[in-house]
Amino acid sequence: MAxxxxxxxxxxxxxxxxxxxxxGLVPAAWSFYLGATxxxxxxxxxxxxxxxxxxxxxxxxxxxxxxxxxxLGGWSFLRYRRALGLLTFYYAxxxxxxxxxxxxxxxxDAIIADVLKRPFIMFGMAGLVxxxxxxxxxxxxxxxxxxxxxxxxxxxxxxxxxxxxxxxxLSTKVLSLEQYIYIGLILLLILYRAVxxxxxxxxxxxxxxxxx
Amino acid sequence: MAAYRPPHIPSSxxxxxxxxxxxxxxxxAAGLAAGGLVATKALGAPLTTKPGAYKVDEKTTPREDVxxxxxxxxxxLDKGDPAKLSGDFKPRPWTIKVxxxxxxxxxxxxxxxxxxxxxxxxxxxxxxxxxxxMVIPWDGFPLAALLDKVEPxxxxxxxxxxxxxxxxxxxGQSGLFQSLxxxxxxxxxxxxxxxxxxxxxxGLYGETLPNQNGAPIRLVVPWKYxxxxxxxxxxxxxxxxxxKNTWQITNPGEYxxxxxxxxxxxxxxxxxxxxxxxxxxxxxxxxxRRPTLPFNGxxxxxxxxxxxxxxxxxx
Numbered sequence: 001m002a003x004x005x006x007x008x009x010x011x012x013x014x015x016x017x018x019x020x021x022x023x024g025l026v027p028a029a030w031s032f033y034l035g036a037t038x039x040x041x042x043x044x045x046x047x048x049x050x051x052x053x054x055x056x057x058x059x060x061x062x063x064x065x066x067x068x069x070x071x072l073g074g075w076s077f078l079r080y081r082r083a084l085g086l087l088t089f090y091y092a093x094x095x096x097x098x099x100x101x102x103x104x105x106x107x108x109d110a111i112i113a114d115v116l117k118r119p120f121i122m123f124g125m126a127g128l129v130x131x132x133x134x135x136x137x138x139x140x141x142x143x144x145x146x147x148x149x150x151x152x153x154x155x156x157x158x159x160x161x162x163x164x165x166x167x168x169x170l171s172t173k174v175l176s177l178e179q180y181i182y183i184g185l186i187l188l189l190i191l192y193r194a195v196x197x198x199x200x201x202x203x204x205x206x207x208x209x210x211x212x
Numbered sequence: 213m214a215a216y217r218p219p220h221i222p223s224s225x226x227x228x229x230x231x232x233x234x235x236x237x238x239x240x241a242a243g244l245a246a247g248g249l250v251a252t253k254a255l256g257a258p259l260t261t262k263p264g265a266y267k268v269d270e271k272t273t274p275r276e277d278v279x280x281x282x283x284x285x286x287x288x289l290d291k292g293d294p295a296k297l298s299g300d301f302k303p304r305p306w307t308i309k310v311x312x313x314x315x316x317x318x319x320x321x322x323x324x325x326x327x328x329x330x331x332x333x334x335x336x337x338x339x340x341x342x343x344x345x346m347v348i349p350w351d352g353f354p355l356a357a358l359l360d361k362v363e364p365x366x367x368x369x370x371x372x373x374x375x376x377x378x379x380x381x382x383x384g385q386s387g388l389f390q391s392l393x394x395x396x397x398x399x400x401x402x403x404x405x406x407x408x409x410x411x412x413x414x415g416l417y418g419e420t421l422p423n424q425n426g427a428p429i430r431l432v433v434p435w436k437y438x439x440x441x442x443x444x445x446x447x448x449x450x451x452x453x454x455x456k457n458t459w460q461i462t463n464p465g466e467y468x469x470x471x472x473x474x475x476x477x478x479x480x481x482x483x484x485x486x487x488x489x490x491x492x493x494x495x496x497x498x499x500x501r502r503p504t505l506p507f508n509g510x511x512x513x514x515x516x517x518x519x520x521x522x523x524x525x526x527x
Contacts, residue, residue, distance in 0.1 A: 038494045041292070042281035043344060045488065045495060103488070105501050110483060120481040170481055173342070174462065176289045177389045 013079055020080050024087040027055050028094055045102045052095035057168060057182050059088040060161055064189040071196075082138050085157070089135040092128045120170035127163035130156050158193055161186050256419030261351040264332030266409060266434075268509070272335060273346035275417045277491035282424045283340065284443055285391045286375065286382040293384070294424035301381045303420075303427035303444070312372070312449035315363035322428045326414055329353035333418070334411055336434040338441075339473045339508045341459075345487045350432050351415035356406045364402065364450045371405040372455035373398045373431060374447040392458055398431065398442035399455030399469065401517075409434055409513055412445075435510040437471045468527040472518070473508035477527050 031051050035044040063084040069075045104111050114121040134154055136142070143150050165186040168179060175183075284294040287301075306322040331351050339345045359371070375396040379386035385394050404410065411432040414421060421427040426443025433440050439459050449455075459467035466480050475485045484504055492500040507514050518526075 035495045040494075042277035042490045043291070043488065045500070046344070048495070102495050103501075107486075107501075110486070114483065117478075118481055118483075172289075173459075173466075174285075174289070174391045176391070 017080060017083050020083040021087065024059065024083070025090070028052060028091065045098065049095060049098045049103055052091050052098060053168070053171075054182075056088055056091040056095055057164055057186070059084050059091060060157075060164055061182070061185050061189065063088055064157065064161060064186075064193075067196075068189065068192050086135060086138055089131045092131055096125075096128055120167065123163045123170065124167035127160045127167060130160050130163070134160075158190050161190060256415065256417075256422055258419055259326070259331055259351050259415045261331040261333050261415070261418055264334045267333075267335045268337055268347055270337070270347045272349055273489075273491040278346060278348055278416060279422050279424060281346075281490055283342075283438065284384075284424055284426065286384045286394070286396065286444075287424065288384050289391055295422075297383050298423035301378070301423040301427070301444075303423060306428045306446075308429065308445055308448060310358065310362045310448045310450075312451050313365040313368035314450050315365060316361070318362055320358075322414070325353075325358070325429070329357050331414065334413075334432070336409075336411075336432060337508050338432075338434065338438055339487060339504065341437040341439055341467070341471070341479065341484075343479075343482060343484060343487050343504075344490055345502075345504075346490050349417055350411060350413040351418060352411045352413035352429075352432065354408055355410045355412050355431070356408065358412060358448070359406060359450075362450075367452050368450040369402055369452045370450070370455055371400050371402060372449040372451055373400075373442045373445055374449075375442055376444045376446045392462060395446075396442060396458045397455065397461075398440055398457045400433065400440075401454075402450070403517055404433070404514075407514060407517065409510060435473060435507040435514045437473060439467070440471050470518075470523075470526045472514075472523065472527075473504060474506060474523055474527070475504040476506070477524055 028051075031040060031048055034040045035048045038044070040047045063081060066077050066081045066084070069077065100106060100111055104114075115125050116122075134156060137146065137150065137153060146153065165183045169175060169183055172179065280295045281291045282294040283291065284298070287294040287297045304322070307319050308322065308325070309317075309319045311317040331353060333349055333351055335347060335349045337345060338348050355371075375394075376382075377385060377394045384391060400410070411434075412429055413426075413432045414429050416422075416425060421430065426441070426445075429445050430443040431441050431445065440457070454469060457467075457469060457471075459471075460469055473484075478484050486501050487504045488501050505511070
């Protein structure tokens with residue numbers, strides 16, 4: 001009986017992870033369909049580009065929220081974190097592809113000039129480049145091979161988050177309320193990671209006398 | 213064969229514009245009340261207009277796109293906000309005060325202006341500083357015609373413009389989060405203001421301006437970036453000081469007073485060398501991205517206004 005439950009819950013876990021991938025890719029697929037059929041408004045390329053960028057930030061925020069939710073709220077979504085992280089990478093890659101292919105129509109000199117000259121594009125590009133090693137090493141074999149270095153490598157995600165926030169802030173003429181919310185959430189999550197060792201230390205000290 | 217003669221219409225049978233608009237408003241209100249319907253189509257009154265001297269020989273941007281893709285921060289930051297959130301805005305009754313260094317300062321009623329000045333259709337390119345563009349058939353009259361009426365003094369060097377502040381009807385002007393300082397202000401040099409291309413538009417596609425496009429009257433300066441085209445104007449002031457404009461106040465490193473379309477001078481955060489033409493269809497339409505022209509293609513008409521000026525410094 002116990003084994004049956006275990007097998008079922010294991011199977012459900014892997015199904016639910018695939019569900020996260022499937023559901024996570026729906027916004028991109030749906031708006032691609034809308035854009036290709038003329039249902040994405042007056043400026044479909046910009047709308048699609050923006051939507052992919054927004055979903056990159058959303059998945060990035062969800063990925064970073066897994067640890068604090070577990071430590072502060074007791075909710076564990078650890079088994080979905082890899083999927084959320086990879087969705088972040090997929091959306092960032094699609095965002096760049098749309099910029100290069102549909103927006104800049106593959107004018108390579110314009111793209112290179114943008115990347116080299118404009119901080120706005122530079123920050124976004126750096127974020128995407130830094131996501132690549134994380135995506136490549138997001139498998140069990142890499143975790144085994146890299147050992148403690150894997151954790152160090154994946155701390156890059158906080159730098160990526162900061163780059164994403166700056167890129168988003170620089171993309172418009174004035175900051176909107178929506179932008180303040182996204183940037184605020186990213187800052188909070190980075191801040192939480194920074195103070196986490198201090199919180200843990202304090203918790204340990206508080207627990208010690210009780211145990212004694 | 214006798215030529216067809218249209219039957220004579222006595223002027224008593226022609227509905228005055230204001231009555232027509234009131235009727236439209238009433239019908240719209242009734243529709244809203246009856247069906248709980250959200251008005252998505254802007255209601256415009258037809259204008260009597262004749263083809264003007266300036267006409268770009270390019271495909272005009274569909275009306276649907278011109279009226280649903282707008283930067284009008286008084287109604288919100290999203291391009292769709294002005295069309296969605298401007299339903300409560302009342303462009304009638306409306307007056308424009310023209311004052312400052314003029315011999316005959318005056319306040320004009322919008323319908324008097326429309327009746328007094330012959331309206332022309334001008335098909336202009338519109339290039340936004342955000343690197344997108346449209347081709348819009350405006351209906352309006354040259355700003356110079358209005359300036360002539362108030363007789364600017366010899367000391368006047370600039371023209372300052374001001375948009376209405378009406379937080380109860382403009383959601384972007386109320387609430388905790390405000391994107392810009394109100395009123396939105398703009399300015400031109402007097403010779404730019406008097407240039408025959410400079411238009412006060414009261415309509416587009418042959419109908420009165422929809423609220424989201426700057427009803428009831430807005431500025432159109434086709435060789436400058438779109439933000440110079442101040443909307444819903446309530447005041448025009450002649451002055452000898454270079455006026456401040458809202459975007460220059462907001463971010464002087466990125467937006468200047470002149471804001472002439474210039475593919476050579478990039479925005480600090482993006483290139484101005486090319487632009488995306490709005491309304492070219494789905495993702496894969498060819499020609500959506502095209503090179504930006506100096507002075508937005510009006511160099512022959514206006515380049516002489518700036519001879520000897522460093523356009524990199526005066527961006």
